[in-house]
Amino acid sequence: MASDSSATLEERTDSPAESSDQESAVKTARRQLEDAAAHLDIDPNIVERLKHPTKVQEVTVPIERDDGTVEVFTGYRAQHDSVRGPYKGGLRYQPEVTRDECVGLSMWMTWKCAVMDLPFGGAKGGIAVDPKSLSEAERERLTRRFAEEIRHVIGPTRDIPAPDMGTDPQTMAWLMDAYSMQEGETIPGVVTGKPPVIGGSEGREAAPGRSVAIITRETVDYYSRDLTDTTVAIQGYGSVGANAARLLDDWGATVVAVSDVTGAIYDPAGLDPRSIPSHDEEPEAVMRQDVPETLTNDELLELDVDVLIPAAIGNVLTEDNAGAVEADIIIEGANGPITSAADDIFTRREIPVIPDILANAGGVTVSYFEWLQDINRRSWSLQRVNDELETEMLAAWSDVCDEYEARDVTWRDATYIVALSRITEAHEARGLWP
Ligand code: GLU
Numbered sequence: 537m538a539s540d541s542s543a544t545l546e547e548r549t550d551s552p553a554e555s556s557d558q559e560s561a562v563k564t565a566r567r568q569l570e571d572a573a574a575h576l577d578i579d580p581n582i583v584e585r586l587k588h589p590t591k592v593q594e595v596t597v598p599i600e601r602d603d604g605t606v607e608v609f610t611g612y613r614a615q616h617d618s619v620r621g622p623y624k625g626g627l628r629y630q631p632e633v634t635r636d637e638c639v640g641l642s643m644w645m646t647w648k649c650a651v652m653d654l655p656f657g658g659a660k661g662g663i664a665v666d667p668k669s670l671s672e673a674e675r676e677r678l679t680r681r682f683a684e685e686i687r688h689v690i691g692p693t694r695d696i697p698a699p700d701m702g703t704d705p706q707t708m709a710w711l712m713d714a715y716s717m718q719e720g721e722t723i724p725g726v727v728t729g730k731p732p733v734i735g736g737s738e739g740r741e742a743a744p745g746r747s748v749a750i751i752t753r754e755t756v757d758y759y760s761r762d763l764t765d766t767t768v769a770i771q772g773y774g775s776v777g778a779n780a781a782r783l784l785d786d787w788g789a790t791v792v793a794v795s796d797v798t799g800a801i802y803d804p805a806g807l808d809p810r811s812i813p814s815h816d817e818e819p820e821a822v823m824r825q826d827v828p829e830t831l832t833n834d835e836l837l838e839l840d841v842d843v844l845i846p847a848a849i850g851n852v853l854t855e856d857n858a859g860a861v862e863a864d865i866i867i868e869g870a871n872g873p874i875t876s877a878a879d880d881i882f883t884r885r886e887i888p889v890i891p892d893i894l895a896n897a898g899g900v901t902v903s904y905f906e907w908l909q910d911i912n913r914r915s916w917s918l919q920r921v922n923d924e925l926e927t928e929m930l931a932a933w934s935d936v937c938d939e940y941e942a943r944d945v946t947w948r949d950a951t952y953i954v955a956l957s958r959i960t961e962a963h964e965a966r967g968l969w970p
């Protein structure tokens with residue numbers, strides 16, 4: 537049976553939140569690029585090129601609704617940069633999807649793939665639609681028609697979509713099928729995040745949460761703390777939040793608070809994350825747990841804990857609440873949970889922030905493993921996926937630590953410097969065509 541394609545909490549990353557200092561994803565991405573470039577001796581012409589996407593496909597996606605009427609949606613695929621390899625990034629189905637948002641998010645994918653040293657560039661796309669307003673049959677028709685409209689710009693060596701907000705493995709299965717039928721052969725490598733039965737990778741769904749846990753463990757160790765003496769609060773209990781919570785608990789940390797859209801639960805003695813169903817396992821189960829105390833999501837963000845992991849939506853830490861945060865370390869589990877103004881406040885307050893493009897990069901890293909398995913027609917065990925993910929995360933962490941220690945910069949800038957150095961070196965080597 538096809539799975540429900542409604543967005544889980546952690547997948548609703550980057551969605552606009554009400555905040556006075558909110559800026560569009562493309563503006564934030566451009567500003568972050570300029571900040572990182574200021575620390576590097578790079579050709580300004582390359583920076584200028586990187587401020588713009590290579591191509592943005594805007595398409596009309598008409599579908600027949602179940603009642604026989606036709607409804608027309610708008611879809612996008614933004615391809616930012618492919619100097620290091622095929623474009624790579626998710627597809628989201630969400631009413632707020634715009635061209636600019638896709639461009640900004642495609643830039644973040646370029647940096648994310650480069651930090652992880654994956655041979656991919658960055659892309660992002662989606663359809664401005666509320667997937668929950670469609671039946672499963674309508675979502676399938678929407679996906680197949682969208683696949684047809686973007687067919688000529690995607691492909692296993694061109695641009696490889698993956699799940700994101702409001703899309704899931706079933707969406708990827710329809711996309712792969714539509715593409716393969718038109719090409720006349722089965723081409724699993726055209727998308728990642730598929731169900732394992734058609735070439736998806738073991739461990740792909742849990743990978744972003746696993747990488748968040750690995751980076752949290754390494755950061756805690758970097759600051760000479762013991763994970764067994766560390767308290768953690770996690771906002772968002774979808775697959776990112778729940779997987780991170782469970783692994784950190786396994787490794788000895790004390791997860792004192794978790795939340796979903798309905799609110800937060802708190803136990804200073806520690807919750808048992810394995811007994812709390814994630815959003816995918818049982819939607820909105822967090823507040824149904826029997827625990828000593830409940831809080832609001834806002835109160836969770838202001839708890840006095842060692843580590844705070846915003847793993848729900850974008851723009852939750854803003855200039856309005858950044859001053860009240862009492863955590864010693866912040867790990868970005870969601871994409872873009874901290875606004876620029878809040879980021880400046882954390883820098884001033886000397887609260888280390890480990891950025892999304894490193895912390896949640898386990899998702900695209902296991903997407904890379906999936907792509908390798910597809911093109912080699914060979915599947916890896918879960919153990920192998922997790923071992924290789926651990927190796928890749930530690931390598932990226934070590935590269936970022938080197939930059940952090942060599943320069944007087946934030947963790948975010950250090951991470952961007954690693955990414956940008958790799959991208960600009962590749963641009964310099966390849967030059968401008970023609
Ligand atoms: N949408 C995910 C992200 O934001 C994964 C992208 C991919 O696997 O290509 O990283």
